[in-house]
Amino acid sequence: MPWKVLIADDDPNVREIVRLYFRQQLIELIEAPDGVSALAMLAELKPDIVILDVMMPGLDGFETCREITKRYDVPVIMLTAKNDEFDRVLGLELGADDYMTKPFSPRELVARIKAIFRRMQKGQPSIEVDAPSHYEFDDLVIHVTRREVIANSTKIDLRPKEFELLAFFAKSPGSVFKREQLLEQVWGYDFLGDMRTVDVHIKKLREKLSHCHNVCIHTVWGVGYKFEVEACT
Known part of the structure; x- marks a missing residue:
């Protein structure tokens, strides 16, 4: 089964770039144009990880992240076009696991996703097998x-x-x-x-x-x- 990633971004060009690169990496991509759509897709399709753009119409990335972390136990990566420490810190304090500043490298995004999946292992403990229980x-x-x-x-x-x-x-x-x-x-x-x-x-x-x-x-x-x-x- 391929990894399933949900990306919410109102820029179709960003979603296309991610889609093409993910296809090469055999990562299944679910696309949402806004936060409201992302929440609906999250409940129905149950992705393994969520990528949220901060600047989206209607429900922005911060509010979407807040709702996700209240309802679900799924890793979140924030995307922001602002090189602003306040935005980065706010996303982390709302429960995001990581963030990237636009423009970003799809290769680096995949590297971070793979790192999260390696550690997460579908809810299994991310420690050595012989470690104490x-x-x-x-x-x-x-x-x-x-x-x-x-x-x-x-x-x-x-x-x-x-x-x-x-x-x-x-x-x-x-x-x-x-x-x-x-x-x-x-x-x-x-x-x-x-x-x-x-x-x-x-x-x-x-x-x-x-x-x-x-x-x-x-x-x-x-x-x-x-x-x-x-x-x-």
């Missing part, structure tokens, strides 16, 4: 095989990339990782993404783990991040 840090339990996180006996809802980031940190408490390493190990590509992608996901993960008193993700200035246990002062 769970990690337990007092009031925080990470169930790897079930992709669940329990904090203070309460289940925490994490986006796929947030879970994979936390599971990666949990393998090596106290170790410091550069942003480049996190992009490569968690996102699955070697510095194709923007460092801000990592920063925003770290911010969201910290917010969701804020009531866990014995674990935290520290910033190591000038280097990167580290996951620490019982060092959260």
